[in-house]
Amino acid sequence: MSETPSYQTPPNPSLSEREARQLLDALRRQEGTWLDRGRAIWRLQKGGYDPKAIFDETGITTSQQNQLAVASQVYDTSLATQATEQLRSHYAQTGSDILYELRVLSNDERIAVAEFSYQRQLSIADVREVTKAVKDFSRLAEIPEGFTEHPGDAVAYAYWKRARDYSDLQSRTRLIASGLRYAHSETARQKLEHLLSDLAAVPQSKAPTAPTYRVETEIELPRIVPVVGTFPLTPKDLENTPTLGSEDPFQVAKIAKSGEFVPLPGWPVIRQAEDPVAIHATARTDASAMSVDALLVSPAEENEVKNSEPVLVIIDRAIRTFEAFRYFLVEKEGQLQLTWFDADPQVPLWAEVLLILKPKRIFDEEAMEVSWQYEE
Structure with a gap:
């Protein structure tokens, strides 16, 4: 020890x-x-x-x-x-x-x-x-007629409620007997015994089951991120985009002013970001385009590139410290652009790129537009 x-x-x-x-x-x-x-x-x-x-x-x-x-x-x-x-x-x-x-x-x-x-x-x-019966009984707005606050009457009331929902004698009798075992006051006993001779009473409808769902994974909790805009952008555009915080346990976000916002999956890289924002961009669909320079289409090239799709560039404004083999947002001639450095640059870093989000792929887009007909 x-x-x-x-x-x-x-x-x-x-x-x-x-x-x-x-x-x-x-x-x-x-x-x-x-x-x-x-x-x-x-x-x-x-x-x-x-x-x-x-x-x-x-x-x-x-x-x-x-x-x-x-x-x-x-x-x-x-x-x-x-x-x-x-x-x-x-x-x-x-x-x-x-x-x-x-x-x-x-x-x-x-x-x-x-x-x-x-x-x-x-x-x-x-x-x-x-x-449990006493706890449930305490939540009632008023004490039901014929029952008291005594724990025995609280249990008797619970059985009385359940017994009313059964019209067959056997089930109702079993519940009434259980309630009588606990009943404290004479009036509570009478309420239960009255159900034996009141089989013609119409059972009350049960309340529907509450449609509850528990979040099981972080991915099921999206994070709402503000959108800066579309390239070309200036440092002022980035600075004027508000920081959007969220509160647990449901990631509720308070939006103080108008603007564009996008929900992102709760991937670890998104949840761990300190100050994430999104930027609209266009990307080539060519699978061989691996680097950012080859992947993203500049505004001047958008009319020339046929095989492209909209994407979102997710950046974290809180990360402004250089790290090798990472893409950063930097200013060049008054506009922001994405690039990487093999050594610590001598220029200010505005944000680090977390990921580039592509839209969900639909394999047969034409089929989605065809109206299906079903035979009777």
Whole structure:
């Protein structure tokens, strides 16, 4: 074992190394109750000790540390100040898994669910169900008729809602029986029992499933980049183009003034750029054109080159330091042009070229214009 555990953050000066060693030794020997161990873990983590270092010293896994530390905070912030002596005494000895589940509730809700769990001797699965029902119940604009804020009635209401959507006796009876198991008030029991004789009631329509989608890759998050214009351009054109920032997690961009903007795929080179902008250009479609000079068509040549396509030149204005075998934007006779240098040039560099973006290729453009006819 190491003499001094590693730190994740700078240690809290309120926790000396001697105190930390005492806490670690007590945890390793599993001294005290779960509450003592949870408080010790909480102090160590707040003191900057990494959970992995605590595991190396004590053998308590990071998931166990999380449960004990969070549960101890639920106890200290809720039960310790508001619960009865009997409830405090019970949960100080056992029930860290139950108190951990109550972390999402308010203080009053925690006390109520902890009391309900203690009285009914609920399993951890039952506590999860009660916690979810209480959380959902708290979001309602008003308390439904016939039910109360008691945790048992919150679960009964959840089953009552579900039972109304079933017209067959077997399914409805099963849900009503589950609701009656939890119901606290007599009026809640009556609401559930009434459903047995109300099979003719029209089931309420369920709300449609929310059309959610989670972004899985950075490429699915485009970056919006301002467009400077089309060659020929001057340094003033480049300077007058605004910098466009974006905010996580959805890359929302705030556009302060009008202009041209283009969404680019979230490739690493685009996402890592500090101040990217785009420039309209024309490029030859000849595959042998490898260098920028051979690839791009100057404005004077556009009418002469037949096999060409529009492209976007993406540059980063923040990069103005020379690097070999990179293309840069430089000024020549008052206009900007792209070039490269094999040695550090003695001219100002305005930006580095990140990439040249070609449009999506359509293999049969004529077929796209033909109206298809289908036989019945």
